[in-house]
Amino acid sequence: MKRLILASAALAVSAGMAAAQDVVRLGTEGAYPPWNFINDDGEIDGFERELGDELCERAELECTWVTNDWDSIIPNLVSGNYDAIIAGMSITEERDEVIDFSQNYTPPDPSAFAAMSEGVDVESGVIAAQTGTIQAGYVAEQGATLVEYATPDETIAAVKSGEADAVLADKSFLAPIVENDPELVWAGPDVALGGGVGMGFRESDPELRETFDAAIQSMKDDGTLNELIAEWDVSTQF
Incomplete structure (x- = not known):
């Protein structure tokens, strides 16, 4: 219980630090089910839509969603077209040289x-x-x-x-x-790649990254992240 109280307190503090940003724009591809896709109503759907909405609620942030082609998703984050990437992006050293990552919200997916x-x-x-x-x-x-x-x-x-x-x-x-x-x-054996999937942020936005980090950790602590992973069958659980 003490662990959960401390995590909640840390989340509240980091959310306050990010409060200056009125609306956080979340960038995703919208073409990679079950992680993210456009449903029959023309809306962004999938594991990451549900996850992102929950993270924003826990962080007390107002969020909107933006779709972007995969091959330019990092450049458009860096240039300011949105504030975070949540698009099934594996954490790698090469990407980490350009952007910052949150902690992983799924373990490495085969x-x-x-x-x-x-x-x-x-x-x-x-x-x-x-x-x-x-x-x-x-x-x-x-x-x-x-x-x-x-x-x-x-x-x-x-x-x-x-x-x-x-x-x-x-x-x-x-x-x-x-x-x-x-x-x-x-065909052939499965291959283990990457360090799990995380959110991507501009290197100039450490407070926003810390806010979402705390929200991800709170979902890990209370078990809701594993429940969501199992519901969408996107990865093994933590």
Whole structure:
């Protein structure tokens, strides 16, 4: 109980420090279910929409949502088009050189290969991945032929059309696609990449990062973050 009281006090203090910012704009891709996507009503939905709304409520911040293409999501954060990224972004040393991250709000999610045949050579074949992802970096480092696409849907289409032998992406993204498409199968072993998924912030906004850090920690402490992870099946639990 004492731990929860102290966490709540820290959250209140950090929220007060961020109070000068009237509206916090949260940037997401809106094209990576179940993490974030646009629903039938044209609204941002998914695990991160629910998570972001809860974090803002706990931090007593008014938040709005902004969508942005993945390949420019970090540059547009830095240039001020929104105040934080919450878009299934894995924490990596390379990204951390440009922006600051919150603590992770999911543990590292396994990456997996999906293909039209189980026998595809994922080590030296043609592998599709979304531009600017840790999966694209992994494929390039391992020596396979990397073909990059702007959206995750395009990576799937590349495999279906024969432009790529397999796609490498978060398994939580690929799982419902493989399950519902009889032509797609898993190929090769899963790959552990990154340090979990976190929120991204400008390096000039440490107080805002600390505010959301405290809110994330409060959700970890009371178990609601694990409940949300299980509800959306985006990762293993903490």
